[in-house]
Amino acid sequence: MTKTQRILLVEDDLKLGKQIVDHLDEAGFETHWVQNGDAALAFPYRGLALVVLDLMLPGAFGLDVLKHIRSQSDLPVLVLSAKTDASVKVRALDMGADDYLIKPFWPEELVARVNARLRRPVMQRGGSIEAGDLKIEIDARRVSVKDEPVELTRVEFDLLVALARRPGAAIARAWLCEHVLDPEREGTERTLDVHVSRLRKKLGSCGDWISTVWGVGYRLEVPAKT
Amino acid sequence: MKLRTRLALIVLVTALPVVAGTTWARARFERHTVEQSMRDIVLARMEDGGRERCEASPETFPEPPWRRGGPGRDERREGFEHGPGGEGEGRPPRPRDAQRANAERRTDPENGASSRGTAPNDTPNDVERVQRAEEPRVGAVPERRPGEPPPEGLRGDPRREPRGEPFGDGRGGRGFDPRRALAGGYPQRTELWAYDANFTSRNPRAPAFPADLKAALAGGEEIASEPWTTELRGEPIEGLQFAMRMPWEEGPCSIMLAQRPDAGPRSAVTDLLWSSIALCGVLLAAVLFAAGPIVGRVRSLTAQVRDSAASRYTTAVDEKGKDEISELARAFNSAGSDVRANLEAVETRERTLRTFVENTSHDVMLPLTVLQGHLSAVQRRVDAGTLPEKEVLRDALEESHYLSSLLQNLSVAAKLEGGEPLLAQHPVDLNALVERAVARQRPIARQKGVQVEFAVPEDTLHVLGDVTFVEQMLSNVIHNAVRYNKEGGHVAVVLEERGADHDEFALRVLDDGPGIPKELRERVVERSFRTDEARSRAPDGLGLGLAIAHDVARRHGLAMTMRESPAGGLEVEFTGRRARLAVEGDGPAA
Numbered sequence: 001m002t003k004t005q006r007i008l009l010v011e012d013d014l015k016l017g018k019q020i021v022d023h024l025d026e027a028g029f030e031t032h033w034v035q036n037g038d039a040a041l042a043f044p045y046r047g048l049a050l051v052v053l054d055l056m057l058p059g060a061f062g063l064d065v066l067k068h069i070r071s072q073s074d075l076p077v078l079v080l081s082a083k084t085d086a087s088v089k090v091r092a093l094d095m096g097a098d099d100y101l102i103k104p105f106w107p108e109e110l111v112a113r114v115n116a117r118l119r120r121p122v123m124q125r126g127g128s129i130e131a132g133d134l135k136i137e138i139d140a141r142r143v144s145v146k147d148e149p150v151e152l153t154r155v156e157f158d159l160l161v162a163l164a165r166r167p168g169a170a171i172a173r174a175w176l177c178e179h180v181l182d183p184e185r186e187g188t189e190r191t192l193d194v195h196v197s198r199l200r201k202k203l204g205s206c207g208d209w210i211s212t213v214w215g216v217g218y219r220l221e222v223p224a225k226t
Numbered sequence: 227m228k229l230r231t232r233l234a235l236i237v238l239v240t241a242l243p244v245v246a247g248t249t250w251a252r253a254r255f256e257r258h259t260v261e262q263s264m265r266d267i268v269l270a271r272m273e274d275g276g277r278e279r280c281e282a283s284p285e286t287f288p289e290p291p292w293r294r295g296g297p298g299r300d301e302r303r304e305g306f307e308h309g310p311g312g313e314g315e316g317r318p319p320r321p322r323d324a325q326r327a328n329a330e331r332r333t334d335p336e337n338g339a340s341s342r343g344t345a346p347n348d349t350p351n352d353v354e355r356v357q358r359a360e361e362p363r364v365g366a367v368p369e370r371r372p373g374e375p376p377p378e379g380l381r382g383d384p385r386r387e388p389r390g391e392p393f394g395d396g397r398g399g400r401g402f403d404p405r406r407a408l409a410g411g412y413p414q415r416t417e418l419w420a421y422d423a424n425f426t427s428r429n430p431r432a433p434a435f436p437a438d439l440k441a442a443l444a445g446g447e448e449i450a451s452e453p454w455t456t457e458l459r460g461e462p463i464e465g466l467q468f469a470m471r472m473p474w475e476e477g478p479c480s481i482m483l484a485q486r487p488d489a490g491p492r493s494a495v496t497d498l499l500w501s502s503i504a505l506c507g508v509l510l511a512a513v514l515f516a517a518g519p520i521v522g523r524v525r526s527l528t529a530q531v532r533d534s535a536a537s538r539y540t541t542a543v544d545e546k547g548k549d550e551i552s553e554l555a556r557a558f559n560s561a562g563s564d565v566r567a568n569l570e571a572v573e574t575r576e577r578t579l580r581t582f583v584e585n586t587s588h589d590v591m592l593p594l595t596v597l598q599g600h601l602s603a604v605q606r607r608v609d610a611g612t613l614p615e616k617e618v619l620r621d622a623l624e625e626s627h628y629l630s631s632l633l634q635n636l637s638v639a640a641k642l643e644g645g646e647p648l649l650a651q652h653p654v655d656l657n658a659l660v661e662r663a664v665a666r667q668r669p670i671a672r673q674k675g676v677q678v679e680f681a682v683p684e685d686t687l688h689v690l691g692d693v694t695f696v697e698q699m700l701s702n703v704i705h706n707a708v709r710y711n712k713e714g715g716h717v718a719v720v721l722e723e724r725g726a727d728h729d730e731f732a733l734r735v736l737d738d739g740p741g742i743p744k745e746l747r748e749r750v751v752e753r754s755f756r757t758d759e760a761r762s763r764a765p766d767g768l769g770l771g772l773a774i775a776h777d778v779a780r781r782h783g784l785a786m787t788m789r790e791s792p793a794g795g796l797e798v799e800f801t802g803r804r805a806r807l808a809v810e811g812d813g814p815a816a
Contacts, residue, residue, distance in 0.1 A: 089693055090652045099658065104630045106669035113665060170681040172720050215718025215736050215793070216681040 005049035005118060009033045010040040010065060011080070012057055016103075020052065023107035024114065040065045045073050050117055052110075054080045055092065063095060070096040076117040080105075119168070129164045131222040134206045136164055145206050155180060156199045159192075163210060163220035173217035229524070233517050237510045245502035253495045257466075261449045264468045268418065268482050272472060277479055280420045284428035284478035287420050416486045420479040428478045435483060439469035443481065456487050463487045523551050531558055539566040582643065586636050589770075593632065597625040620673040624709070627670040631705055635770050638698045642777055650692040653805050656733065657682040659693070660721050663700045667708050667717075675713035678704065682721045687731050688805040691782040699778040702771030703735045703798045711739035716793070724801065733800040738793035747788040747796075750776065 011017040024031045037057040055062030079100040129136040200207035280287040425435040442450035454467035465487040530543035539562040600622035604614040664680045707717040717737045724730040779786040784802040791797035
């Protein structure tokens with residue numbers, strides 16, 4: 001996040017709106033707040049990173065605003081809904097909402113949802129993956145840390161690629177066993193743990209990026225750039 | 227319209243045309259009979275010399291007998307009897323006539339009983355008149371000249387009517403009293419007029435031929451008749467006049483007009499009319515009498531139905547009998563028991579709802595009370611100038627989180643309890659659902675120091691169902707794992723593809739908390755949140771949440787199994803078939 005991202009909040013409730021603005025600002029966003037549907041329709045969407053839209057609005061109905069936004073841009077829309085009725089949520093999703101949040105929600109939950117929407121793929125699929133000091137050339141099957149090449153076995157390399165393709169996401173142990181371990185040999189989760197342990201050592205300073213996730217498996221977490 | 231009124235109307239509406247038709251037919255028949263007998267009489271008399279007399283002196287035919295003087299009365303009578311008897315000759319009755327009259331008199335007693343003018347007796351009646359007329363009063367009436375007023379003392383007595391202009395005097399039947407004739411069968415006077423084929427009479431006193439009768443004869447009828455009115459001392463008299471063709475077609479006497487100041491048959495028609503009306507009356511009374519018990523039973527049934535309705539259909543009505551009314555009663559009893567069953571179902575539902583609302587209020591009040599307690603504790607610490615305890619704040623947050631979860635569960639429970647089928651069958655993005663459910667529980671888990679992690683496959687997995695229910699299902703299980711975990715504990719949510727073609731999926735929630743003993747796990751699955759004791763805060767600490775999760779899973783065709791997790795806590799697994807979509811990625815992707 002090199003530059004402050006702008007978020008439009010469409011929320012008619014003053015208390016809730018104020019809280020959301022505070023929390024988003026605290027999380028490092030620049031929040032514009034409009035309190036009714038008509039103002040939301042008139043708002044220029046250019047340059048916005050995301051819209052947080054309450055479906056229950058005076059003036060234009062929330063879904064109308066959503067339709068208007070979708071007719072103009074692809075910008076992510078996070079819908080707030082007090083309704084437990086599935087059909088409204090489904091309609092919102094059908095009309096192009098990217099996610100929804102049911103009231104009451106935690107401020108932390110909201111920020112997490114916003115961040116999830118704005119999360120940009122750090123690495124690319126195919127070709128090469130680059131994250132901080134770590135560089136993976138997939139086709140050439142070469143890995144380097146701080147430009148120093150690292151010698152990896154086939155399993156270790158596949159394991160690293162599997163984790164690096166979805167950085168930040170935990171990958172289930174069973175999936176890794178099935179897709180990474182040599183199918184010819186007896187592949188158990190214990191074997192996987194041994195491979196991970198070796199990989200961590202070989203990666204040196206980047207070895208800590210691979211974390212064990214309790215009950216799930218492993219995850220590659222790239223620290224935020226400083 | 228009431229039943230009896232309707233029956234009475236039907237009887238009347240049916241009977242009246244019948245009575246009218248019968249009366250009309252009877253009148254027609256009688257008129258026809260009278261016509262035929264009149265024709266017979268006239269023809270007989272004309273053939274018996276009348277024709278010759280008429281053709282000899284058509285200007286005077288039939289000449290009034292009293293012109294001839296002598297025993298004019300008798301002559302007159304005879305003249306009547308013989309029609310054109312008086313031709314100025316004044317001759318006595320011929321023996322043949324007398325014989326014939328006697329012969330006819332002999333037939334009289336046979337028909338005497340009904341001789342008041344019914345049609346078949348018309349002929350003897352006429353004869354009778356003639357015969358009676360012959361008997362008395364010879365010479366009782368003084369002679370007088372035509373047009374001379376009768377002596378005052380004789381007025382009113384037809385037999386002694388001196389003005390009684392006889393047969394053919396043109397003044398029409400004043401020689402008798404039709405009232406008496408009608409009442410007692412006294413002789414009537416029939417006047418006879420002769421016309422030629424062109425309906426003109428040589429006799430200047432003859433009335434103009436009646437137009438309707440003329441038309442009828444011209445139309446080919448042999449005889450025709452119509453009502454005719456004359457006067458007797460200023461009083462109108464109803465009579466009949468007949469027009470008939472003679473067998474000969476030429477001469478001044480080929481068409482005869484007979485005027486009879488007597489509507490005799492009408493009395494018989496009147497009798498028929500009255501007897502028919504009387505019959506109608508009897509029929510009406512019989513119908514109304516017969517309808518009485520039916521009306522009574524219907525009224526009794528109505529009263530019973532009202533009583534039954536007033537008692538909310540708990541009492542049945544009397545079904546005795548095998549007729550339609552009993553069938554109605556049985557039908558009512560059947561309908562009544564249906565209504566009763568429906569009423570009971572509605573009442574049960576209402577009771578359930580009331581209990582549900584009461585329990586819900588209780589369920590909500592508890593966490594709210596706890597929350598208020600925590601918040602007051604914080605307030606006290608702040609007032610005392612110290613920082614609030616971290617644990618108290620955490621508990622307050624957890625309680626408010628629990629409250630929110632509880633309300634959502636109650637909302638879901640209300641829908642499930644209402645027995646609604648799951649109408650919504652949308653593709654639910656399970657990857658997004660897992661991420662959302664975890665994000666929801668993470669804040670409170672962080673407060674408790676419990677780590678919540680999740681893993682989803684790279685491909686998006688879908689299941690068909692109601693997104694609200696499925697999310698509630700998963701949230702409940704995660705919430706349960708967080709809520710009963712200890713600080714430093716872990717919860718993991720893993721969504722995996724299963725099966726050879728990855729057509730199935732498994733969604734596991736595992737923790738390293740205290741777990742649930744096997745027998746309690748079974749109870750959670752077995753019992754229903756519908757029962758009162760399975761409410762949110764059951765003594766065993768297993769609340770509404772797991773029961774709802776189990777119910778929602780069942781309704782979506784998902785298998786929910788609980789086992790001990792590898793870490794000794796609880797592992798809940800949902801397995802089912804994934805929904806393959808034509809176009810993937812309708813929802814938020816992780």
